[in-house]
Amino acid sequence: MRPQYFKHRAVFDFNRDTNDIGFPLPWKKGNEDNHFLFRLYRKNKEQYELFYQHQLSFFLSCYNDATEQEFFIHLKQIITDTISELVNRNRYTSKHAQERKNRMQLQEFLDYLNSIDQWFIQSTDQETIKRQLEEIAKLNSENKKLKEENKKLRELETKDYIDIREGKQRTLYHLMLQIRELKLDDSKELANATTLNIWSKMIAKYFRVGGKEISVESVKRYFPPDNDADLAKYKDIPQKDKLFTIIPAKKRSL
Incomplete structure (x- = not known):
């Protein structure tokens, strides 16, 4: 004392x-x-x-x-x-x-x-009960919020996928790489990804090759993160797989 x-x-x-x-x-x-x-x-x-x-x-x-x-x-x-x-x-x-x-x-x-x-x-019994009730109310509120978020995620989830012809996955990669680089008239990107890895993850999640899953690591090898990346770690799309070229449409007069 x-x-x-x-x-x-x-x-x-x-x-x-x-x-x-x-x-x-x-x-x-x-x-x-x-x-x-x-x-x-x-x-x-x-x-x-x-x-x-x-x-x-x-x-x-x-x-x-x-x-x-x-x-x-x-x-x-x-x-x-x-x-x-x-x-x-x-x-x-x-x-x-x-x-x-x-x-x-x-x-x-x-x-x-x-x-x-x-x-x-x-604490006294009264304090303990009060604190426990407050904690339960807090957990219930957090649980309700998580359930709502989970419900929204489930609405977007799907077991369906887009199947690519076997051996033609790199053709899809080539198209995605072109979309990634497309710019509008104001020189801004058509599709600006928050992270470039999302392209690889999207392909691995929603596409299959002959019904088989695609490894995200196998896709990432064709998607360098930026121009300053060590390109030795990445592969070019073979010329034989570059079957389509995206070109701007001609402007139409009003």
Whole structure:
């Protein structure tokens, strides 16, 4: 147990928005937790992170062996103990409305602490159930999204294929290579692939030769990725397989 976890307010510091704890006049230092709660009750949800980080930075600067995990455990214990105490208070008192408000705020701050809990500090049964329900809801949402994506993919999938005459696959490659290089009047490509490997993958996926699958590696040998590639690794289409030449159509007058 450390002698001090939270940064104390300086004497005569009357700043109402301070993140330090305590009073601007001398006060008893043995009840830090109560002063932390007093300051917390005057914060809103948007200020929790700054308040937490302010006090954490102070704690880490005080002790050479201090860790955020130690600070986190100490702070969470204060919050959970106080919530438990408020839950068990007599409901039929003049303080009940304020105590209920404090309990709700403590639960809100506890939710913040759980959101940054990277050590999976032991939670109460209520917290555990809540976290599990949130995780289930998140997984259900992700599962629904994956199902929708899978459905779209299945709509495009097919077991059908285009069969090429046996021995004429390189003729198809030659046509694809020509399509790859075609340019429009504005000098832009007719078909601009996001990656040049897609041509090889498309042929291997949707074409067969005599009913037999085509290896993507065998296709890639005819499709160099760019003009700077080591062409020694690639093959030219044999002249005997260049059966068709794609030429631009003559422009027709309107």
